[in-house]
Amino acid sequence: MSSWMAPIQPGFSTAGPLSANRATQGVSPVAFASPSIQTALGLLSQVTHRPEDIAYLRWLGVDLLYTSGAEALQAIQQRGASVVFGDLGDTTAHAEWRATENRIVINQRYQGDTSPATLYGIAAAIYHEAGHVARLGDGSASVQEEVNCLALNVLAHRYFSQTSPAYQFAASQSRLITDGVALYDRLFFDPSVDKLPLIHRVISKYGMLPLASADHPLVQTPGFQLARRVGQTLREQYQNVGLVGV
Numbered sequence: 001m002s003s004w005m006a007p008i009q010p011g012f013s014t015a016g017p018l019s020a021n022r023a024t025q026g027v028s029p030v031a032f033a034s035p036s037i038q039t040a041l042g043l044l045s046q047v048t049h050r051p052e053d054i055a056y057l058r059w060l061g062v063d064l065l066y067t068s069g070a071e072a073l074q075a076i077q078q079r080g081a082s083v084v085f086g087d088l089g090d091t092t093a094h095a096e097w098r099a100t101e102n103r104i105v106i107n108q109r110y111q112g113d114t115s116p117a118t119l120y121g122i123a124a125a126i127y128h129e130a131g132h133v134a135r136l137g138d139g140s141a142s143v144q145e146e147v148n149c150l151a152l153n154v155l156a157h158r159y160f161s162q163t164s165p166a167y168q169f170a171a172s173q174s175r176l177i178t179d180g181v182a183l184y185d186r187l188f189f190d191p192s193v194d195k196l197p198l199i200h201r202v203i204s205k206y207g208m209l210p211l212a213s214a215d216h217p218l219v220q221t222p223g224f225q226l227a228r229r230v231g232q233t234l235r236e237q238y239q240n241v242g243l244v245g246v
Contacts, residue, residue: 036114037083037106040122044069047127047159060188060195061219061226062151063144065134069123069156072130076104079133083126085111094180095125097132099139104129116166117174124156124181135215144227145216146206154188157181195224202230 047069054064066072076083079102086105088096095106104126110118131149132141157177160167171177187198211231212218218227 034085034111036111036119036122037085039114040119040126041073041083043120043123043160044126044156045073046070046163047123047156049155049159050162053155053158057151057154057188058221059223060151061147061224061228063148063216063219065131065148065152066127069127069159072127072133072152075133076130079137081133094121094176095129097129097137097139099132099137104133115170115174117170117176120160120164120167120170121174121176121180124153124160127152127156138215140213141206142210142213142216142227143202143206143230144212144218146209147202147227147230148216150184150202151188153181154185157185161185195226195229198226199230199233202226203234206230207234 049067058064066075082103084103084105085108086103088105088107091107091109093107094110095104097104106122106125110122128149131152132139132145157171161171171182184201187195187201190197207230211227219225
């Protein structure tokens with residue numbers, strides 16, 4: 001078995017909650033799920049975070065939602081959510097959390113693709129969407145929530161980069177990684193003082209959202225406070241074009 005075909009965390013179902021009868025019959029809950037998703041969840045279950053990365057991201061203004069990939073999988077399992085392939089209606093999106101359906105949906109264009117790059121990409125996408133599952137998991141969104149979830153992408157990328165030669169090769173070959181999680185890793189850990197490339201990227205993706213939501217309030221601790229800086233930059237832009245009074 002190659003280094004990227006990781007075993008799934010025992011007892012986790014990617015097909016949603018199973019009946020007690022199936023469990024007592026000794027049927028593996030993952031036997032009914034996509035093998036690709038099983039493998040991606042196995043990869044995610046291995047993810048841990050370095051203390052220095054956590055400290056930096058908290059300074060940046062991230063409210064860290066999970067301490068590991070295994071904790072994220074546990075949250076999905078406790079909610080009884082499923083992880084499936086499906087039609088997102090947008091060929092550029094990798095995945096989304098559908099609160100009304102209680103499922104994380106992975107873009108069906110990746111179905112059947114068992115390349116290391118795609119499996120790692122799915123694992124990182126699930127980590128991001130698990131951030132939306134956290135707390136209320138109600139389907140609402142905000143800039144702060146998206147910042148928190150993007151940080152999970154970054155942490156998955158950094159773990160895989162540090163531990164897996166297969167990922168290192170895949171990351172150099174696949175736009176799914178180079179234009180996705182690897183891009184956000186560069187932006188989040190950009191040494192510039194103003195973090196403008198990161199701020200502008202967040203605005204381009206999520207600038208239409210409210211800055212905070214009920215279960216993802218703005219980070220108040222000392223530091224960069226990224227979501228608040230996004231709001232300040234948006235206000236300055238609106239003032240420059242005369243949309244907001246000074």
